[in-house]
Amino acid sequence: MRATVLYGAGDVRVEHVPDPRLIEPTDALVAVSRACICGSDLWPYKLMKPGEPPRRMGHEAIGVVEAVGADVHTLKVGDVVVMPFAFCDGACVFCQEGLHTSCIHGGFFGTVEVPGAQAEAVRVPLADGTLFVLPLGEDDALMASLLTLSDVMGTGHHAARAAKVGRGKTVAVIGDGAVGLCAVIAARRLGAEQIIMMGHHPDRIALAKEFGATDVVSERGEEAVERVRKLTGGFGVHSVLECVGTDQAMRTAISIARPGGAVGRVGVPHYEAIPASEPAFYNNLTVGGGPAPVRAYMEELLPDVLEGRIEPGRVFDRVITFDQVPDGYRAMNEREAIKVMVKP
Numbered sequence: 546m547r548a549t550v551l552y553g554a555g556d557v558r559v560e561h562v563p564d565p566r567l568i569e570p571t572d573a574l575v576a577v578s579r580a581c582i583c584g585s586d587l588w589p590y591k592l593m594k595p596g597e598p599p600r601r602m603g604h605e606a607i608g609v610v611e612a613v614g615a616d617v618h619t620l621k622v623g624d625v626v627v628m629p630f631a632f633c634d635g636a637c638v639f640c641q642e643g644l645h646t647s648c649i650h651g652g653f654f655g656t657v658e659v660p661g662a663q664a665e666a667v668r669v670p671l672a673d674g675t676l677f678v679l680p681l682g683e684d685d686a687l688m689a690s691l692l693t694l695s696d697v698m699g700t701g702h703h704a705a706r707a708a709k710v711g712r713g714k715t716v717a718v719i720g721d722g723a724v725g726l727c728a729v730i731a732a733r734r735l736g737a738e739q740i741i742m743m744g745h746h747p748d749r750i751a752l753a754k755e756f757g758a759t760d761v762v763s764e765r766g767e768e769a770v771e772r773v774r775k776l777t778g779g780f781g782v783h784s785v786l787e788c789v790g791t792d793q794a795m796r797t798a799i800s801i802a803r804p805g806g807a808v809g810r811v812g813v814p815h816y817e818a819i820p821a822s823e824p825a826f827y828n829n830l831t832v833g834g835g836p837a838p839v840r841a842y843m844e845e846l847l848p849d850v851l852e853g854r855i856e857p858g859r860v861f862d863r864v865i866t867f868d869q870v871p872d873g874y875r876a877m878n879e880r881e882a883i884k885v886m887v888k889p
């Protein structure tokens with residue numbers, strides 16, 4: 546089959562690799578019908594160091610179950626499933642607490658150890674706990690939105706939860722990528738009154754407004770902080786959804802939170818220590834977040850997608866075939882595309 550392999554910074558290739566097969570009795574094989582390129586794939590795409598082993602990329606997919614191991618009980622061949630970016634047993638202490646990304650038997654797709662889903666098929670460990678069966682056929686018009694439950698919509702929702710978004714709250718979203726845009730959807734869904742999108746790409750800002758952003762701040766650094774203060778009566782926002790992961794984004798996040806507020810960070814951190822610890826301390830801020838347990842959120846978000854109340858699938862502005870995957874990485878890296886769907 547064909548699969549996406551990252552060899553080095555800027556060097557991503559589609560190659561023929563051996564077909565995946567069942568290894569453990571708890572495995573399933575899934576034929577991928579849709580996969581994505583993620584903003585987090587761009588970090589290794591930009592920064593992979595010489596000498597690092599190649600990686601089979603991709604951690605977001607919808608597909609059809611092709612085979613199941615002897616110990617798989619809740620899935621059958623032909624089921625249409627969403628694959629979350631992390632696999633989990635669904636049974637351990639952390640899975641039971643809804644923190645599936647900390648599953649004691651779990652792990653992440655698209656790593657050196659676990660081949661990813663930008664491929665024609667993928668082996669899914671702990672299939673019963675990991676995969677989420679959809680009540681629809683694989684060509685349903687809602688598939689783009691359902692595909693976002695594998696990562697970006699659940700991640701935006703996690704940012705909103707970690708930042709304690711609720712009815713009547715003021716919210717700022719840092720980052721206008723697919724996760725930031727889904728964070729706007731999530732904030733609105735949880736009842737936020739004011740949602741300030743902080744970003745500067747016109748196409749993304751337009752979509753953010755359609756998703757429910759009430760204000761836009763396109764400045765950066767100190768100027769951005771001043772603008773948010775002005776928009777919030779001088780105090781800052783209750784909730785900051787940090788969807789970038791840089792030191793600068795985190796510094797801004799802490800600077801625009803009002804006393805007693807919360808920052809939910811879901812951008813993979815590319816800083817050693819959380820910056821601005823002094824204002825965070827004196828303002829009694831909560832700083833939370835991490836990899837989203839998207840598997841835990843699927844049941845909650847599914848009805849809103851099925852009934853059309855949210856349309857996160859609109860973040861996909863480009864659909865490509867496997868041969869075009871390297872160009873898909875380039876397009877996302879150059880901010881030419883918001884989010885790329887791969888459809889074999």
Ligand SMILES: [Zn+2]
Pocket residue numbers: 633634635636637638639640641645647648649650651
């Ligand atoms: Zn678990």
